[in-house]
Amino acid sequence: MANLEQLSNSYYRLLTRNIILTIISVSIIPLILVSITIYYQFRTSYHEKVYAHLCEIVHKHKQNIDGFLSEKLGDIRFLANSFGLEKLSDESFLQDRLAALQENYGPVFVDLGVINTAGEQIAYAGPFKLAKANYSDAQWYQQAVRSQYFISDVFLGLRGLPHFIVTVRNTWKGQNWILRATIDFVAFNTLVESIRIGETGFAVILNKAGKLQTTPITKPSLDIIPAKNIYAEFLENRARSADEIRIAVKPDSSDHQTIFVASFLKNGDWLLVYQQHLADAFADLNKTFTMTTVMMLLGPLCIVIMAITLSKIIVNRIAQVDVEKQLMNERVVETGKLASVGELAAGVAHEINNPVAIMVEEAGWIGDLLEEEESQDSKNLAEFRRAIGQIQAQGKRCKEITQKLLSFARRTDGTVQNIEINEILEELVALSAQRAKFAMVSIQTHFQKNLPQLQLSLSELQQVFLNLINNSLDAMESGGGSLTIASRLEEDRIVVEVSDTGPGIPEANLNRIFDPFFTTKPVGKGTGLGLSICYGIIDKIGGKIEVRSAVGKGTTFYVSLPISKEDVARDKTSPFNGPAPSED
Amino acid sequence: MEKMTKNPAPPHIRLLLVDDEVGFVDVLSKRISRRGIDVTTAASGSEAIQTLRRQDFDVAVLDLKMEDMDGIEVLKIFKKMDPNMPVIMLTGHGSEHSAREGKKFGAYDYLTKPYELDDLIQKIKEAIRQKGNSDE
Numbered sequence: 121m122a123n124l125e126q127l128s129n130s131y132y133r134l135l136t137r138n139i140i141l142t143i144i145s146v147s148i149i150p151l152i153l154v155s156i157t158i159y160y161q162f163r164t165s166y167h168e169k170v171y172a173h174l175c176e177i178v179h180k181h182k183q184n185i186d187g188f189l190s191e192k193l194g195d196i197r198f199l200a201n202s203f204g205l206e207k208l209s210d211e212s213f214l215q216d217r218l219a220a221l222q223e224n225y226g227p228v229f230v231d232l233g234v235i236n237t238a239g240e241q242i243a244y245a246g247p248f249k250l251a252k253a254n255y256s257d258a259q260w261y262q263q264a265v266r267s268q269y270f271i272s273d274v275f276l277g278l279r280g281l282p283h284f285i286v287t288v289r290n291t292w293k294g295q296n297w298i299l300r301a302t303i304d305f306v307a308f309n310t311l312v313e314s315i316r317i318g319e320t321g322f323a324v325i326l327n328k329a330g331k332l333q334t335t336p337i338t339k340p341s342l343d344i345i346p347a348k349n350i351y352a353e354f355l356e357n358r359a360r361s362a363d364e365i366r367i368a369v370k371p372d373s374s375d376h377q378t379i380f381v382a383s384f385l386k387n388g389d390w391l392l393v394y395q396q397h398l399a400d401a402f403a404d405l406n407k408t409f410t411m412t413t414v415m416m417l418l419g420p421l422c423i424v425i426m427a428i429t430l431s432k433i434i435v436n437r438i439a440q441v442d443v444e445k446q447l448m449n450e451r452v453v454e455t456g457k458l459a460s461v462g463e464l465a466a467g468v469a470h471e472i473n474n475p476v477a478i479m480v481e482e483a484g485w486i487g488d489l490l491e492e493e494e495s496q497d498s499k500n501l502a503e504f505r506r507a508i509g510q511i512q513a514q515g516k517r518c519k520e521i522t523q524k525l526l527s528f529a530r531r532t533d534g535t536v537q538n539i540e541i542n543e544i545l546e547e548l549v550a551l552s553a554q555r556a557k558f559a560m561v562s563i564q565t566h567f568q569k570n571l572p573q574l575q576l577s578l579s580e581l582q583q584v585f586l587n588l589i590n591n592s593l594d595a596m597e598s599g600g601g602s603l604t605i606a607s608r609l610e611e612d613r614i615v616v617e618v619s620d621t622g623p624g625i626p627e628a629n630l631n632r633i634f635d636p637f638f639t640t641k642p643v644g645k646g647t648g649l650g651l652s653i654c655y656g657i658i659d660k661i662g663g664k665i666e667v668r669s670a671v672g673k674g675t676t677f678y679v680s681l682p683i684s685k686e687d688v689a690r691d692k693t694s695p696f697n698g699p700a701p702s703e704d
Numbered sequence: 705m706e707k708m709t710k711n712p713a714p715p716h717i718r719l720l721l722v723d724d725e726v727g728f729v730d731v732l733s734k735r736i737s738r739r740g741i742d743v744t745t746a747a748s749g750s751e752a753i754q755t756l757r758r759q760d761f762d763v764a765v766l767d768l769k770m771e772d773m774d775g776i777e778v779l780k781i782f783k784k785m786d787p788n789m790p791v792i793m794l795t796g797h798g799s800e801h802s803a804r805e806g807k808k809f810g811a812y813d814y815l816t817k818p819y820e821l822d823d824l825i826q827k828i829k830e831a832i833r834q835k836g837n838s839d840e
Contacts, residue, residue, distance in 0.1 A: 473817050474725050474728060474817070475727075477725075477728055477817045477819075478725065478727045478728045478731060481728065481731040481732050481735060481821070482731045484731075484735055484821055485731050485734055485735050488734075488735055488738050
């Protein structure tokens with residue numbers, strides 16, 4: 121028994137595990153797949169969007185800066201072309217022009233200077249004392265002399281402050297002269313400074329040599345070049361189209377994954393680099409990712425909890441149902457099959473009756489002959505008599521069998537009369553009392569009082585219940601027990617329960633107990649017809665007989681008998697005849 | 705034979721035994737004869753009617769289930785031919801219904817097969833006695 125429980129426990133454990141696994145795999149795998157797909161798609165499009173956005177910013181600023189530079193150059197060109205060397209050599213005029221420029225553009229133009237071919241500043245207007253300064257050795261001058269227009273890199277120069285110079289070269293009387301304007305570094309720097317996105321995003325401008333032309337807010341010194349090697353890479357690839365915007369993701373000097381967006385300015389002289397830590401650029405995405413991850417973890421957690429709870433509930437229910445099923449195996453009899461088997465059996469019984477009768481009579485005839493005197497001397501007389509007696513006894517047995525068999529098909533006494541079911545049951549209990557005592561079985565009765573009368577055959581009902589009681593007593597003969605007989609009213613039926621505490625009927629046999637000739641009793645002890653007859657009788661009168669049995673617990677037969685309709689009607693009209701629960 | 709003479713038998717009872725089971729009729733007639741009754745056998749309904757036409761009987765034992773004729777029909781004819789002759793019917797088990805019906809048609813009583821010979825003898829004697837009573 122314990123083994124069986126262990127087996128079923130492991131069966132239920134396995135069942136629980138399978139249900140849990142099924143629920144989890146069925147719900148979590150799609151969840152994970154969907155989440156991953158959605159996240160991947162979202163990430164890709166978000167990346168694209170961020171890159172596009174950054175490119176757009178860089179592109180716009182490139183245009184801004186280029187525009188700024190060409191505008192300043194245009195101003196200076198206009199100045200040089202409109203006024204000529206003579207006028208501009210006049211310092212006070214130059215002062216006026218500077219004032220006019222500053223009035224128009226703010227403090228972008230710091231100073232103006234006119235430089236002759238020898239590199240000497242012949243006129244100067246501005247806050248510094250740079251009149252007569254000689255620039256012949258200055259690098260920017262070397263370049264400025266060689267081209268019509270020139271915009272220098274940022275440098276400290278004579279004044280010791282970062283600035284850059286815009287120059288226009290003109291010719292006067294065969295002599296080259298140069299108009300130079302200094303652009304305020306601060307004003308220029310704001311152009312780049314304004315490119316600020318997130319926590320770590322900033323932009324710098326570098327010259328060909330990789331020197332910073334602007335001051336990044338986070339790195340105030342000009343000499344510090346963040347991610348110098350990265351910039352160098354961009355600078356190396358200068359050969360490509362000047363308008364191209366390039367993107368790279370690389371670790372910066374402090375080892376953060378960083379996005380670099382670069383574009384050349386000033387016809388490829390300068391490089392605008394925007395950089396931002398990847399984590400910062402995708403902060404929103406990362407936030408989403410964190411949230412998704414949390415949900416992804418919480419969701420399956422819920423699913424797992426649900427799966428465990430649900431499967432436990434399900435398996436408990438299954439276990440309960442299994443127990444109930446084992447405890448109370450209900451049997452619904454297939455009426456058609458049984459009826460046909462019954463008829464067949466009856467036919468066989470009838471045909472057997474004649475030969476059996478002849479055999480018995482012939483044996484009787486031998487017995488008659490043995491009575492004659494000449495036979496009295498036979499030494500085997502006693503043995504003859506015994507054999508004849510045996511033939512007759514066995515003939516009687518055949519007769520009993522066929523009688524039962526025939527009464528299964530055709531009722532013996534179908535006379536219908538008014539019947540008090542409780543009276544019949546009490547009579548039968550009294551009849552069985554001796555046998556019950558012998559079998560150490562106690563009989564309890566629970567009869568509902570004032571049950572309506574039944575219009576049925578007395579002998580048939582007696583046969584049915586005597587059969588059931590005898591079966592129960594037989595079942596409990598070996599170990600004793602208790603037999604309970606109860607009657608109660610159920611709608612338009614009276615239900616009689618006959619339950620014993622015997623060994624029960626195994627499930628395999630339960631399906632066959634109403635079959636004719638099915639018996640578990642030893643050969644010669646039972647015909648296997650008792651329950652068939654009961655079934656036949658109950659079926660004929662429109663009742664129902666059912667059995668529930670649990671091995672080791674006992675067996676209960678339920679017989680429900682129909683009350684004729686007039687009876688029920690009468691019962692309802694009479695207040696004194698109503699059913700009352702019995703205290704018995 | 706000693707036994708038979710000892711039997712204070714009334715004048716010989718003449719019995720007509722009708723059954724289509726030849727083996728049964730044979731052995732039964734032998735046994736009944738041994739008990740001081742004159743038995744004439746008929747193995748079918750028509751044979752029985754012919755026999756009864758030739759000869760009178762004190763009592764008839766009639767099987768209800770025969771091949772050629774229904775026992776009830778034979779009974780009806782018997783009753784027409786000799787209304788005073790008691791008829792004891794033999795039935796297979798489960799045919800009591802027709803046996804009871806037979807009683808309505810004037811049968812004296814019925815026995816279900818297989819039966820005890822003594823019961824049959826007793827019934828036969830009862831029937832004769834009753835017949836004698838009603839005759840007198």
